[in-house]
Amino acid sequence: MRAVVAHGYGGPEVLRLVEVPVPEPGVGQVRIRVRAATVNPVDLVTRAGALVEAGLMAVREVTGIGWDVAGVVDRLGPGVPEFSEGQRVIGLRDLLDVSVGTYAEYVVLDVGAVVPTPSRLSDVEAATLPLNGLTATQSLDLLGLAPGETLLVTGANGAVGGFAVEIAAQQGFRVVAQGSDAEFLGSIGAEWTVARDADLIAEVRRSVPGGVHGALDTAGLGGRALAAVRNRGRFVTVVGGGDPIPLRGITVQHEWIHADGAGLARLAERELTTRVAATLPLDAAAQAHSRLAAGGLTGRLVLIP
The missing domain is CATH 3.90.180.10 (Medium-chain alcohol dehydrogenases, catalytic domain)
Known part of the structure; x- marks a missing residue:
């Protein structure tokens, strides 16, 4: 072959x-x-x-x-x-x-x-x-947010970020999406959007006073994304190297993708873009x-x- x-x-x-x-x-x-x-x-x-x-x-x-x-x-x-x-x-x-x-x-x-x-x-x-969708779902599982809580997704116009925004919205999270295409991000469930070249920390905290409950950093922004999270919040990155120091009692975790048939089957049942x-x-x-x-x-x- x-x-x-x-x-x-x-x-x-x-x-x-x-x-x-x-x-x-x-x-x-x-x-x-x-x-x-x-x-x-x-x-x-x-x-x-x-x-x-x-x-x-x-x-x-x-x-x-x-x-x-x-x-x-x-x-x-x-x-x-x-x-x-x-x-x-x-x-x-x-x-x-x-x-x-x-x-x-x-x-x-x-x-x-x-x-x-x-x-x-x-x-x-x-x-x-499979790869991008499972990375998104496994990351959201790590964060462990509850419906109604707020989530920042960086790199939201990317494949992992896009799936994360859409799945999070379907699960009842209130999503702040950082990306270049605000219209698309709104169409898949983002409640707020932040342009890539904007002041991420200021914009997120303006929309969500005190900071978001959790952040999924698919863009590798590290400390910049962590600063948008409230004290004792949660942070997950999917980008290798340079995980931020868990300041202010924030839980910092790294998602390492793994094959998961049951998870992929649940993912396949979702109406995703x-x-x-x-x-x-x-x-x-x-x-x-x-x-x-x-x-x-x-x-x-x-x-x-």
């Missing part, structure tokens, strides 16, 4: 389209024929070697790229009664130290990382849901990485094997 892997570490030029054996599912696993694989920022830092430098994975000659997958069950391993061949599914590959990721024609995942594709979504739309910037063929993965790195995209780029 064809797959895109990183040979060494560096810029998009280290990505190569190669032929590798079709993987076989083991006990409790399914093989998925990939119809769509999302390009995420973590793919860029994996390719560049930043995860190796951070000690999150070992040095590899060949590194698999890609976390999200949408496709069709192609083969079942032993002991998998939950699925049938030909069934549309989505899933998350959360193991870093692998030779092939989801930028491939086939991928094998544990059954606990896979759920049926929501019927309302195309494969391309559905492929944008998926955003796709463009689709590209598998052999254009390097181009996709360059486009994502350049910024300015509305939604995710999705590879079609």
Whole structure:
């Protein structure tokens, strides 16, 4: 089968389209024929070697790229009664130290990382849901806010931030969203919006006197976002490195994404706004990485094997 892997570490030029054996599912696993694989920022830092430098994975000659997958069950391993061949599914590959990721024609995942594709979504739309949606829901779970409490989401126009705003609003939180597209953020449930270039602390505390009950920092603002949280509030970041000091009794936590079939199934039941910037063929993965790195995209780029 064809797959895109990183040979060494560096810029998009280290990505190569190669032929590798079709993987076989083991006990409790399914093989998925990939119809769509999302390009995420973590793919860029994996390719560049930043995860190796951070000690999150070992040095590899060949590194698999890609976390999200949408496709069709192609083969079942032993002991998998939950699925049938030909069934549309989505899933998350959360193991870093692998030779092939989801930028491939086939991928094998544990059954606990896979759920049926929501019927309302195309494969391309559905492929944008697992990594970013689960990051948002797991982060909100960490915060542990109650309905009616206030939440700041930084980087709200991004994929994780957008899902977080929408899910939080559906759960009854009052959301302050920091981002560049106020109209979009309002349409998905933000009660207040703060422009990216505005004074975040002043604007949030003007809207919510005393500060918000919690903040989800998807933009890596650290102390700037923490300062918008009230004393003894809660703060969660999803950006590696430089977690802020828990001043004023604020609880600071870091969300490390993990595959969760039950959580993904609950996520798939929600009416969420998926955003796709463009689709590209598998052999254009390097181009996709360059486009994502350049910024300015509305939604995710999705590879079609």
